[in-house]
Amino acid sequence: AVWFVPLSDLQDPALIPKTIADIVRIPGAETAAPLELICEWLSWRPALLVLDNLEHLVEGAAPLIQDLLARTPSLIVLTTSRRRIGLPGEREVPVLPLPVPSRALGESLDPQTLLESDSVQLFVDRAQSVRPAFQITAENAPVIAQLVDRLEGIPLAVELCAAWAQTLTPSQMLGQLARPFDLLVSRYSEVPVRHQSLRAMLDYSWAQLSLPLQRFFRRLSVFRSGWTLEAAGAICGEAVDDSPSLAGGAAAPAAQVLDLLTALRERSLITVTEAGSEMHYQMLETLREFAAEKQALADDSEALCRRHVGYFLQTAEGAFPHLTGPDQAVWLNRLEAEQDNLRAALAWAVESGEARLGLRLAGALTPFWDARGYLEEGGQWLSRLLALPDPRGDLPALAARAAALTALGHLARNQGISPEVDAAMEEAVRLWRQIGDSRGLAASLQTLATITYSRDGDSTPAARRYLQEGLRLARTLNDQSLMARALHNLGNISLAHREWGRAATYYTESLALYRATGNRNRAAHILNNLGLVSRYQEEYEAALFAFHESLETSRELGDRSAMAFTSLNLGTIHRLKGHYTSARSFLNEAIRYAVEAGERRLFPWC
Template sequence: MQFGNSRAPSVPAERAAGTLPAELTGFVGRRRELAEVGRLLATSRLLTLTGVGGVGKTRIALRAAHRARHGFRDGVRLVELASLREPGLVCHAVAHALEVRDHTARALRDVLAAHLRERELLLVLDTCEHLVDACAGLVETLLHAAPGLRVLATSREPLNAAGEHVLPVAPLPIPRGPDDDRAAEVDSVRLFVERAAAADPSFTPTPATLRAVARVCARLEGVPLALELAAARLRVLSVDEIGDRLGDRFELLSNGGRTAPSRHQTLRSAIGWSHELCEPAERLLWARLSVFAGAFDLETVQRVCADGRLPAGDVFELLAALVDKSIVTRDEGPGGLRFAMLETLREYGAEWLRVLGEEDDLRARHRDHYLRVAEEAERLWFGPGQVGRLLRLGRERPDFRAALEYSLAAGDAHTAQRLAGALQVVWITCGPIAEGRLWLERSLELDDGPSQGRALTLCAAGTIAILQGDEDSARRLLAEAGTLADRHRDPWLQAQLVYQRAVAATFAGRVAEADGLLRDALSRFTAVNATDASFPVQVRLTMATVAILEGDASAAIRLCEDNEKVCREHGDETLLAYSLVLHARAEWIIGGLDAAARRLREAVRLRREHPDPASLGLSVELLAWIAWATGAHRRAAVLLGAAERLWWTFGMAGLRDTLLAAHDDCEVGTGAALGAEAFRRARREGGALTDAEIIAYALAEAEPPTAARDADADPPARLTPREREVAALVAEGLSNRQIAERLTIAKRTADTHLEHILAKLGFSARTQIAAWVTRHMPGRDG
């Protein structure tokens, strides 16, 4: 495997991918909308919340998803799409949210469908409007494949997908007039008052103040984002002054004519008014911040946005002012203090950046910054702080994408190839690896000239193809890279290409060929006197793999011991984990189960902060063997299921199949000891675990959750014949009244049957019954 340099010589835990964010401000109103979302999610499988930007679609979706989470056995997953611009990346965003790290050459849509097939899950797709076609196509595929899946989307327009239900989201209700004696109870007023108190703790809603607030709410038509922006101005203006200034602005707008819908104009007016009230330097920074696709820190802002007009020393105060004005949000996590903008405000800033004539210059500065970040990470990855650096690179993924998109759109093949190649370590260790290959191949398509940069990019693409198990493509890519390496007389690249051919031969089980290529690669490395300390470690890892395949445990152990010494000296954890796994595999050959288990536990601990499916999957699989060999059969079955989940999306099938030669024996022996049904349940339990749960279980720190296992274990025999009929009709999507009509029974009787079914199966939602019927009653006709 190759992770390294392909070029010549605190705080609250970070939110995991796909999980729902904590609410940073109070949630006001929306009872009717939340009830309607709940009702529609119970009866339809695709629900889209539509409305203008800033109307509150995302807040409603997140609150509704949080309420519904206990009704889905596998929980809720959030896919945030605002930062994406490339339709082809929608699948990758969903995979990231689902923690599916696909390292194969299979179509990712098919991988996602297989992953979700037996899951009961609510998938929230947030901000779909700029990717409507891609979202609609993927949603239709996934809903067809996974009967237990529900999708809740937010978009400024419907997806127009099959089976879609659309719920338009209106602004908050506004008072009947400034003298409405119930104004304090109206949701728009309640929202403004709550945000006003946050902006100015001395704010007190007196009757006179409430009349002014009612006037502001009416002016802003109850649009939540507009109200929040206005409330933030209470630090410098009174409510009456805000109302007066809004009135002047709206009069000006009406005189100029309006072509957009009223509510859209209302929001733009509120944003524009907030923009006008900013100081000139604040407006300039707002515009320049729009080049960021994701969150950013102060240092990055200074590097990308500062210049003679906007000195770096002023950036902190200007950024703080934008936070105070609710233009920029702040969040403090393990990576330190980071900032972001809501998409609607980012879009407004981007429009002004174009008006200022700075768009191309700022996007180029943004691209150059992230190119430097990627190349520095590539150079330093094998060393101290590796895991923290990789986690940071993962957080910067939206901006790496934006930089790549800009390079490709500008026709700059050289920079696109440099950036995509430098990110090789990110694609392989952080994923998604298929996305890495997409960018590499797109950069290669842009320019087919015989440059040295193209040769390096071909080598990176070939490396990823090997890891995906796509040997034919790997052979083609590496062959072209070899031709160019010979043309440019680049001995370091030639050494890397020899090594990659050795890796391909190893994964295919051609050990004699691999052995010769590995010795050649190490000899070439020594001859060119390269300074990449990771390269000989990687070569020895593959040599150890070959030794294991040949049954030479002693040689494998010696190679691993050498590697572990070098990795510890350099502060590396990634290659150390692989070395420990191979060391444990060699110990298994000679019966050293205790020594193998110690090394595997260390490897698992190393993967706690930054799990990667290959080394973690191997570790968990081998721990399953040890559990089987020591008579812990149920534990072995759970670990086998967990390892299968980690491995099934990884393309190194040849390595997996050859290294895990005892897998079948472990599976058969464990199944015989437990019995078929108990083995199936335990294995399924392991397959349902998250990465964090797998790690905790592998280290014997915690037992896995049992709710899913217990519910799934209930066979159809637990239900009466009539209850099975009702369950089947629930799976068809019928309401209780429709079930009563179909079975010619009273609706109250149908209600009772449903209550009994939910109680017996330990479920809380109809969606769980539908998925259960699909698994346990597959032969029943619709």
């Protein structure tokens, strides 16, 4: 026997036995003790008792359920709740949001394909319940896919949205979702109050939280695309303040943070997934927006954002020395995983006029942007931050500006040279000389040389002078990375002038230095260029060997820019050898990688 017991409107857990007895229709329940009658009635038959919407009654219901199970061995209790009951032997089955259509479908958003998605099926079914003539068509299918994706597959949200099919088209619904809490409201009075709107459901969940849990939950809205246990403790712990250290005081104890996260997880307000060696926590964007509304009303919002920026500044600066070393792939992946949080931190720095903080963060991220092909995005962040005034104008401010100008030139070297980039590099060199920083000067001279040569082939002597000065500074500092880069660029100029022997000499020395420092990313670039030297000397097998090794390394590191150029070179070699099918395949890959990396200069060659 199976009995369904709705509890959403029940406020007193002491009335649960009476409610169960009424549903099961046990004779004599009006006069006898309901619990005794239930145990007696259910003890002689297998039974399933479904207790629906139990979360607000958990504390009082737990001992009752434990007593029922102990006295009726054949009874199974199934509860639906945003919280665990916490009894021995309890087995939790998470009810996740409905799957939404994969964005990878691309042009395959035809109606029949979409109807394989549970969230689309629910949307269409609920829309047809209020407008029987509603159909999914080739025209509205992509919009419906966007709708359920925006609603994150939350069944209540999908149902509330679809109910507007009487008066709104899917396109109009999508436009209204800029304010989702206003649109997602039911007009049916018989629906339980907390299910009449998405906001009511969230308000109800919010009201069930203790004050410390409310405070922690709203603070978590500062994250984008999730967080780690360490980040939650460092940023959202109890002692949020506007500390000069930027990290914002001491991090909350891990045990305390874990208790808070566990409590939110048990209430289905966050999700937990395993990511490598640690757990990754996340909340649905709908929940994050709700929590952000609550956080905006709090008096610690600015301090919280500052702690967020401080934490991810430390993350980026901690990763910086590793981004050109032997474990660079690990650190590149770590920054990739935090990309949305890093973007949020940069956006706050721009919006708040925090030039120095933003420039430090952008400077630390430049090798990541360069290695992963985020050249255009990185340049845009740097330009926005450089446009901010820094009223202090002290030495750290000048150094941060010089580093950002150098980074801007470095990222722009493949994006097309402009007068603004020329001016940026001239200012960078001037600032480094003014500060007296030889390492910064060496780096900026190399970027200036690249830009000078890219702008005008007649500027080769000037470019070589800049590189030779940078190389002398690097040798004086015994900085192998800067030495390798200078030799790399000298090789590029020699290659462009068809000086094959000189180019190979520069590249070979540079490759040895890159390998000595563990910089596999730049080693892959050098291998590509050595392949070009072989290609121009018609040594095609040697060229293929170098290109394949370069491409394999770039793929491991996720360097889309390098993958684009090396794929182009492989396509060219296969075309020269008459292998047209292979050539076409590599050239198509080159186009795809170039689009992803924003490598405009490559397009004409594909």
